[in-house]
Amino acid sequence: xxxxxxxxxxxxxxxxxxxxxxxxxxxxxxxxxxxxxxxxxxxxxxxxxxxxxxxxxxxxxxxxxxxxxxxxxxxxxxxxxxxxxxxxxxxxxx
Amino acid sequence: xxxxxxxxxxxxxxxxxxxxxxxxxxxxxxxxxxxxxxxxxxxxxxxxxxxxxxxxxxxxxxxxxxxxxxxxxxxxxxxxxxxxxxxxxxxxxx
Numbered sequence: 698x699x700x701x702x703x704x705x706x707x708x709x710x711x712x713x714x715x716x717x718x719x720x721x722x723x724x725x726x727x728x729x730x731x732x733x734x735x736x737x738x739x740x741x742x743x744x745x746x747x748x749x750x751x752x753x754x755x756x757x758x759x760x761x762x763x764x765x766x767x768x769x770x771x772x773x774x775x776x777x778x779x780x781x782x783x784x785x786x787x788x789x790x791x
Numbered sequence: 792x793x794x795x796x797x798x799x800x801x802x803x804x805x806x807x808x809x810x811x812x813x814x815x816x817x818x819x820x821x822x823x824x825x826x827x828x829x830x831x832x833x834x835x836x837x838x839x840x841x842x843x844x845x846x847x848x849x850x851x852x853x854x855x856x857x858x859x860x861x862x863x864x865x866x867x868x869x870x871x872x873x874x875x876x877x878x879x880x881x882x883x884x885x
Contacts, residue, residue: 703797703799703858705797705799705824705827706824707824707825729854729856730799730800730801730826730854730856731801731826732824732825732826733799733827733856740867743867743869744869747869747871750871751871754871754873756873757873758873758874759871759873760823760824760870760871760872760873761870761871762823762824762827762868762869762870763868763869763870764797764860764864764865764867764868765864765867765868766858766860766864767861767863767864769861770858770859770860770861770864771858773834773837773858773859774856774857774858774859775837775838775841775856775857776854776855776856776857777841777844777845777848777853777854777855778854779848779850779851779852779853779854780852
């Protein structure tokens with residue numbers, strides 16, 4: 698069963714951070730913040746993504762959280778979205 | 792009922808970002824990433840924090856997500872934590 702999955706990461710190395718963002722996109726996740734993605738994944742896909750990200754980061758400094766969030770909790774989400782300056786995500790796209 | 796609540800934010804303005812991190816700490820949340828906090832909050836406290844953060848950010852550019860995560864989903868969380876260089880969070884503490 699696919700449920701919302703949020704991936705948030707702190708990665709110092711630009712190339713590693715870029716490759717992780719590309720991995721998230723490969724799994725159909727959409728960027729929700731500079732260093733956070735969200736989308737629908739089942740448990741197998743989450744496991745795959747986790748292994749893929751583990752291979753990308755290897756021993757480089759960083760922290761990644763892959764958090765499934767059930768529909769009930771998604772409905773309780775509160776968001777403040779005061780827009781974005783155009784291109785403000787571009788720092789990740791090296 | 793208190794459940795795990797994750798707050799993730801993209802804030803451009805250093806002072807605003809700092810004030811939001813302080814608000815999260817005031818509500819007992821702990822920093823889990825450069826721009827993410829987590830802790831136990833009930834619905835009233837989440838609402839309070841949401842209002843407090845709304846007041847802090849006002850019309851400044853930024854995006855904040857306050858996401859409750861039930862115990863079942865917390866157990867499904869996957870994390871890769873390859874440490875942190877000392878002081879690497881200090882950029883937020885202006």
